[in-house]
Amino acid sequence: MTSHLGLMVVFALFVSTVFATLMRDEPTQQLAFGARLFGGFIGAGIVIGWLLYPLPF
């Protein structure tokens, strides 16, 4: 796999899984928090990617 987006999704999945498991005790809370983190990672990655798009370097 060499897709930047695909690798970012895999990376976000791992990091949000570990963070959610660390920071919440109940599985339902872990799931909700992990989903929010995952969405935040992906959303932030896409927004920052578009903001950087016009830069010439």
Add this chain to the structure above:
Amino acid sequence: MKPHSGPIRTATADRIQPVNAFLVCAAAWAVPGVGHLWLGRRQKGIVFLIAVPLMFVVGLWLEGRLFPFQISEPLVALAFIADLGIGLPYFIAKSIGAGAGRVVAITYEYGNAFVIVAGLLNMLVVLDAFDIAKGRK
């Protein structure tokens, strides 16, 4: 569902008090998730046992590098410390010749990010296990 209340946490702390927190940390560092399993946090331990080493393996598969300790190159030395955070998997990977890192591979930098972050995440897992062993969580 209501989160754990004080008495439950106190009971957990009482149960795990005889455990040497530093031994737990050593085990948690060596094999990600084992510290939590030792302390009876089975669900968390299993998640860490799967997710952290898998992230490390994906990083190696993406041709990331296991950095050597080079004091003359401070960033390489820091990357080595982060890599080492994963524990035994680092030494296993080194012993089988994985993690040579192919700089020209298109996924090289991605692989480095996965390997380094897996080590750093395991450091957080170790700190969490230490807090649990001390009865703080």
